[in-house]
Amino acid sequence: MNSNALKDAVAINDRMAFIWEFRKVDPRMEITAMAMFMAVLHLLNKKQGEPLYIGEVSEYLDMAKSTGSRNMRYLSGLGARGSKKAAEDGGLAWIELETDPDNMSRKIVKLTPLGAA
Numbered sequence: 001m002n003s004n005a006l007k008d009a010v011a012i013n014d015r016m017a018f019i020w021e022f023r024k025v026d027p028r029m030e031i032t033a034m035a036m037f038m039a040v041l042h043l044l045n046k047k048q049g050e051p052l053y054i055g056e057v058s059e060y061l062d063m064a065k066s067t068g069s070r071n072m073r074y075l076s077g078l079g080a081r082g083s084k085k086a087a088e089d090g091g092l093a094w095i096e097l098e099t100d101p102d103n104m105s106r107k108i109v110k111l112t113p114l115g116a117a
Contacts, residue, residue, distance in 0.1 A: 033074050043057060054069055054107045075095045097110075098110065
């Protein structure tokens, strides 16, 4: 194996380890939910206390709003899709969704203490 192939194999292994960390929580967690949660962490840090909306996260990931909303429900305590575990315990409860008081159709995304851990 040449050095470039070895570097590529190591990089893939590192990414797979990252995925399996998420899958320790829910073995059936989809990549889109993982990406959504990581984007929430990044954008909340970038916004420094300004509200973050589901639509912003979906747009950041170039993801359909419906996909973003479905994954946000899963990441929140609503457990709207996914594994048997999510259905049993109501979702992951890593984020909470609050209705924007200025626009009732928008949801503000916040981390829960569990999501911040």
